[in-house]
Amino acid sequence: MKDMKYEDAIKKLTDIMQRLESGETPLDKTFEMYEEGKKLIGFCRKQLTEAEGKILKITKDGTEDIG
């Protein structure tokens, strides 16, 4: 999940929910999907709140933090 894109995670999450809501998933699959849904939510949350973004200036020698 590390390399996953936020949009992909949201898309997957929506898909899981739709499938669960259709009520047609087998029992063991339902559990699996529920767990995956929880993981995806956690991942998205982390993406949104984790590391504070930086402000970097591009210079001839690379980049420098101008926070």
Place this chain on the structure above:
Amino acid sequence: MDQPDLFSYINEETDNDKASGKERILTVLELTQKIKSIIEPSLSELWVEGEVSNYKKHTSGHHYFSLKDDKAVISCVMWRSAGYRLEFTPGNGEKVKVYGNISVYEASGRYQIDVKKMQPVGAGELQMLFEKLKQKLFEEGIFDSAGKKSLPYFIKNVGVVTAETGAAFQDIRKVIRARAPHINIYLYNARVQGRGAENEIVEGIKYFNSFPNLTDVIIVGRGGGSLEDLWPFNEECVARALSESVLPTVSAVGHEIDMSISDLAADVRAATPSQAAELVSINSREEIYRLKQYDERLYNQILSYFIYQKEIVRGIENSYAFKRPADIIKNYHLVLDNIEDNLNYYCVSRIGNEKNRLDNFVNMLRTLDPGSVINRGYAVIRDKNSKRIITASKTIKAGQKLEVGMKDGSVDVTADQSTSDP
């Protein structure tokens, strides 16, 4: 009066100073007054042609603007007294001819044209250039919406090409910080006005494109300004760099009303730099709220799923098929009970019936009891020997010994003769 010559004037001063043996030091005012006295009389009653920029009509009725060509700029003022005779409203970029005098203002150390008359001279040159380039690029398909990329929904890294010290960068930074603090902002510091600025902007766009994994989107822009200030964003090379960009681009030049070539060439046009910042940053607070909703929905789903499954199991338990064996047994019980009830009823009534029959017999017997007849005075006649009851007189023969039974006993008698069959 002769027009004073600037250089002879200065030379005269120094000669005097030398003569007096000490340096003559001017105050700023004195110098300015001298400049004024030289310039104003020598530069009056002039016609000047140029492009209008920064045109502003003040509420006082005075008109302030600049006249410019591609190499120089001069400030102009048209006082209300002259301005009210103006037959057109000059627009920025418009080429005009003005008539007036140069006046020097001591307080600000500035000189300007005191405009008495103003006439339009066709469309402004910059405006014309703008239209020409717009037409050319339009025909080339640079502005085609089909080739435009949409912005990714979730953006983590934003490249910004603008001046580090400009208002635009401060606005972008502030908006992104407030909405989506997780976003990294990469600034490519480029001049955004003046000669050669367009090349720095192009370099910035190319820089980010040479590291396509560094940023998700590029914002190119600057804050508000005159048409000349915004001009680098109307340069062909900037338009081409934007249209060639592999990364999605957002153009944010000036204010809402300013439309630039780069606005048309970029994938997305933002009215202002702040709006550009909004476009590239999802509001993380709203997004977290959305995730919370998802979380609840997911939980409710799993919950209702189990409730539903339980219902199904209960339904099966209660189904006819499952309940049948029990029902059959119950039915047997019912049948048995019925039989038992019927049996009981039958037996009881049968006994009753038998009793009634017996009673009838008893009654019948009672009426047939000969004793009761004898009691009323009747007698029973039997043959003395055979003891058989004689019921007809003709069976009696004369001299036959008979026994007459009565209530309290019997007497023997002998028949004399028969009196029957007369």
